[in-house]
């Protein structure tokens with residue numbers, strides 16, 4: 001017997017037929033003798049619709065009321081799934097965040113989970129084998145007693161947090177893809193599903209554009225050592241052999257990964273913009289004068305490259321921001337021009353960041369040099385480079401993204417035979 005968390009995303013609960021399919025997945029685990037807490041998202045598109053209604057009601061609305069509205073999507077699916085399970089003879093009860101409770105901070109719209117009380121769930125597992133169907137994405141702030149939501153994609157985080165709270169053996173994330181791939185299969189048809197990926201690698205993949213899971217949920221999994229299994233919800237429950245390992249990707253600790261590749265995956269993001277500040281004074285305080293105001297404007301700066309000046313007087317400073325913030329960033333920089341005293345501001349929005357990820361890089365030298373050579377042979381110019389222990393990223397012209405990703409994917413032996 002195992003204790004499992006099963007999480008189903010929006011496309012997996014998009015209509016009643018799919019909810020019935022989900023219920024059969026749950027029944028399959030219960031029939032196999034397991035205990036299950038099921039976490040559900042809102043039906044596909046529902047949260048977008050609810051968010052849209054809030055904006056239409058008033059562009060600047062109270063975040064507490066936004067949460068009251070958008071949390072309702074998950075309430076519906078939790079109730080419906082419990083009804084369908086009951087109809088199949090499975091003992092089930094729905095739970096909203098405030099009922100457990102799932103205690104969060106008061107940052108409405110992007111609250112953080114602080115504590116989950118799993119006692120009642122555990123009691124019911126053992127006493128009556130009751131399945132808990134929990135509304136994802138929501139919690140409650142204890143002082144105000146008001147409903148909170150965890151930020152878009154937050155039901156992944158709900159699921160992992162609940163798995164930690166009830167000591168689940170595994171947190172299964174049922175989704176519309178059958179696992180985590182070495183890169184986006186739409187770009188590289190030879191991309192392969194990874195059997196296992198380390199938390200740290202998944203964090204890089206997730207934050208660099210592989211949109212499988214909310215980044216917060218992977219962080220939480222890493223902190224609490226929750227084994228997360230990404231698998232397809234579209235497999236027919238009847239076709240799953242309970243004795244065989246199902247297809248999917250396990251996100252786990254490094255120690256569980258025996259055969260470690262040097263490179264695990266290639267991620268890319270086209271939502272980048274590059275800003276170059278030309279000929280700023282090379283003296284203390286300049287970086288602070290530039291990046292302080294950007295941080296105050298809530299603009300996330302990513303890659304930063306600064307040269308050592310040749311003349312000891314001035315230098316160039318290059319960095320990237322999300323493309324969506326490009327206009328705001330240049331506005332901020334124009335405002336500080338007097339103080340910073342740069343000669344010129346250059347920008348480009350047609351750039352992409354391509355990243356190579358793998359914990360094996362810690363113990364292997366020369367991994368990045370191979371990439372530089374391969375891209376040079378394809379005449380792809382690298383505009384900026386950053387590195388960390390387990391990844392390096394290169395900024396290139398967006399037109400070359402696909403070519404660069406394909407080149408690197410085969411260079412590091414990730415292509416499917």
Ligand code: ASP
Pocket residue numbers: 009010041042047048073136137151152153154155156
């Ligand atoms: N329904 C919420 C959203 O669309 C939460 C989730 O699905 O994870 O963002």
Ligand code: MG
Pocket residue numbers: 009010153156212213214
């Ligand atoms: Mg999601």
